[in-house]
Amino acid sequence: QVQLVESGGGLVQAGGSLRLACTASGFKFSSAAVGWYRQAPGKQRESVAQITAGGFATNVDRVTYADSVLGRFTISRDNAKNTAYLQMDRLKPEDTGIYYCLSYGHWGQGTQVTVSS
Numbered sequence: 001q002v003q004l005v006e007s008g009g010g011l012v013q014a015g016g017s018l019r020l021a022c023t024a025s026g027f028k029f030s031s032a033a034v035g036w037y038r039q040a041p042g043k044q045r046e047s048v049a050q051i052t053a054g055g056f057a058t059n060v061d062r063v064t065y066a067d068s069v070l071g072r073f074t075i076s077r078d079n080a081k082n083t084a085y086l087q088m089d090r091l092k093p094e095d096t097g098i099y100y101c102l103s104y105g106h107w108g109q110g111t112q113v114t115v116s117s
Contacts, residue, residue: 002026002106009099009111012091016115020086022101022108030079032104036086038113040097048099049075049086069095091115 008020022034033052039045048069052062063075074087084101091113098110 002104004101004103004106004108006099006101006108006111009113011114011116014091014093014115014117016091017087017089018091018113020088020099020101020111020113022084022086022103024082024084024103027104029082029103034075034077034084035102036075036084037100037102038095038097039100039110040094043097045100049073051075051077051084088113093117 003025005023006020008018010018012018020036031053033050035050036048037045038048046066048066050064065073072088072090075084076087077084084103086099088095093115096113096115099113100110101108
């Protein structure tokens with residue numbers, strides 16, 4: 001069955017870095033877009049970053065970011081490992097939340113990121 005498993009969350013001081021991973025199984029990962037989302041306590045889940053599947057003609061992934069993370073976060077994917085990544089640098093306390101990945105219409109269970117000031 002389709003499964004997405006996030007990992008890499010943790011506690012970090014402001015200004016630090018974390019790299020999240022989302023490992024997929026049960027579908028053709030290379031043909032599916034992937035999105036990272038986060039949900040802070042008491043707030044709605046919001047999109048953080050998106051990466052498309054490689055284009056048929058160019059085999060180039062397209063990425064988009066929320067304004068709040070632009071220039072600090074980088075989304076990438078390794079189709080050989082069925083894994084997408086979210087590199088998070090210069091973290092801020094407001095980045096705290098549960099981070100989820102979404103692909104092929106399925107959500108992972110989430111991983112907690114806590115940024116202390």
